[in-house]
Amino acid sequence: MGHDLDVGKGPDVVEVADALRVSVGLLRRRLRQIKAAEGEVTLPESAALARLDRGGPATPSELARLEQISPQSMGATLGGLEARGLVARRPDPKDGRRAVLYLTPAGQAVLRERRSGSTQRIAQALEAGFTSAELRQLQAATQLLERLAEHI
């Protein structure tokens, strides 16, 4: 609507929505299996680490908002990361209620080494079975997916 390319060519949104639900679910289940098999950083853990890396130090509440989960859930995830020394916290000097979390050198190393089993497995599959044009398509799609997740 309002885009001249729309005429007779715009895909049915409901169809796309349904296809997205199916494909995202499939991929997610697949990724979960891989993590379970390797016993390294879990999915929500590496999401939190990546967030801290990309956005810098943040409070648990901020991270929870960004990752679309409850503060309590994020607290549980962060607790595990803290116990293993991958993140650390310092109190906010201006607001005694808040704690600011940051990546430790060990946490940075985990990200830098791309140690995540599932990332490597995806990367291998991408390299083996996808053309570079398809890779570009996927890359573009990830941005759309993130936007979708934020505005749903």
Place this chain on the structure above:
Amino acid sequence: MGHDLDVGKGPDVVEVADALRVSVGLLRRRLRQIKAAEGEVTLPESAALARLDRGGPATPSELARLEQISPQSMGATLGGLEARGLVARRPDPKDGRRAVLYLTPAGQAVLRERRSGSTQRIAQALEAGFTSAELRQLQAATQLLERLAEHI
């Protein structure tokens, strides 16, 4: 690598892999919240229904393989659908161990009416915030994502 467009333009597979992991996780968590709020057909349930609709009657094991989960997990999902009359089973006349599941009229209606809350929410978000070009990109991406899930 064999594609002339690769030179200097192929995205880093590891980067794409990581971005996929993040965006798929985000979207999935978001979808889960919606389902929880509406209390209708759950995510795995509607995945199973869609499978039966697209592929016709199938055994629990086949469905589990297609959805990348264990037969036991699929059994639990199917049990719920059966109890609500959305799918039904008939014994395989050739092999007494197997049961063939099929969509009941009620199950077909659920799919036909796109009653799924999350599908409608996605569709709304797509309509409101995405151009038709972006919709086509997403549509193309879902096929790539399914292929990826199958070959990972």
Place this chain on the structure above:
DNA sequence: TATTGTTATACTCTATAACTATA
């Protein structure tokens, strides 16, 4: 009174293990 964070508890989805029935 509102906000940040924690603790306790429960639910959903999936997994593994052990079992039954049929092949």
Place this chain on the structure above:
DNA sequence: TATAGTTATAGAGTATAACAATA
């Protein structure tokens, strides 16, 4: 012995509710 399916149990990830501390 192998395969299809079920039952029982456990674990990961997330949620809600109730609480403490600070603003």
